[in-house]
Amino acid sequence: MRNQIFHISKRRIQQVLFFLLPVCLLASGGSRSWAQNWVDHRAFGPFVCRADFSLRGHEKVFGDLADIQRDLYQRLGIPPGQEQIEIYLFRGRSAYNRYLQQWYPDVPSRRALFIKNNGPGKILVYLSDELDTDLRHECTHALLHASLPMVPLWLDEGLAEYYEVPPAQRILQNPHRSATVWSYRLWQRQTMEELETKQQLVEMGRNEYRHAWAWVHFMLHGPPAARQELANFLTDIREGTPPGNLSSRITTAVPDPDRAIVAHFRTFWK
Numbered sequence: 001m002r003n004q005i006f007h008i009s010k011r012r013i014q015q016v017l018f019f020l021l022p023v024c025l026l027a028s029g030g031s032r033s034w035a036q037n038w039v040d041h042r043a044f045g046p047f048v049c050r051a052d053f054s055l056r057g058h059e060k061v062f063g064d065l066a067d068i069q070r071d072l073y074q075r076l077g078i079p080p081g082q083e084q085i086e087i088y089l090f091r092g093r094s095a096y097n098r099y100l101q102q103w104y105p106d107v108p109s110r111r112a113l114f115i116k117n118n119g120p121g122k123i124l125v126y127l128s129d130e131l132d133t134d135l136r137h138e139c140t141h142a143l144l145h146a147s148l149p150m151v152p153l154w155l156d157e158g159l160a161e162y163y164e165v166p167p168a169q170r171i172l173q174n175p176h177r178s179a180t181v182w183s184y185r186l187w188q189r190q191t192m193e194e195l196e197t198k199q200q201l202v203e204m205g206r207n208e209y210r211h212a213w214a215w216v217h218f219m220l221h222g223p224p225a226a227r228q229e230l231a232n233f234l235t236d237i238r239e240g241t242p243p244g245n246l247s248s249r250i251t252t253a254v255p256d257p258d259r260a261i262v263a264h265f266r267t268f269w270k
Contacts, residue, residue, distance in 0.1 A: 051089035081146025096126035154195035158212030184265035
């Protein structure tokens, strides 16, 4: 038995599930046995993508995925991982469900999954109107876990929420924007300390995802000291140095961060 982490795309289920599955369910064999069904194949950056439909017309999202890797490095100092990330795309839900039933029968069927074993990460997703968003979200998880031995749950999801929209929309046009602005104007928020208590995805509801995104936005676009401390925190994780709690580190770097984030969202969009 090995630990496998399944990130189930949050729009499909408001939780992350941790399973113990038999080793025989590892998906490398699944790719080989399914080979006759793959119609298109693309390799770009760390990603190898196989699809049972033509990927013509979907090239833009591949550029977005490369941008996520570049941005993680430039903003937060997270270097590219040394492992290949496999993406499996299915034309429809029925083929996707057949694949899951064959190789991951105990996993709930949702529109997108990130699966991480001791080896390379795998992303499974089927074609829908949200395909590009699903890919950016799940590939953010994959890129983080390819470079870092662990990422706190709330931060993992907050970064995926941030990067799931196209690059031009990340600062001002994330779907969380409006609700976040209003909740912070009304002083309705979750502290980073509260988010740090969430250890399983069953504890992450809609509000937790939104506030996780809000703290990531604050650290990336608020006080420069906050972004630097986030980068330092992730560097410590990568290098094996006990990182402590990010909330404590941010409090040291930014005076009264709970008030600072409220001011950020009260003034960022006037």
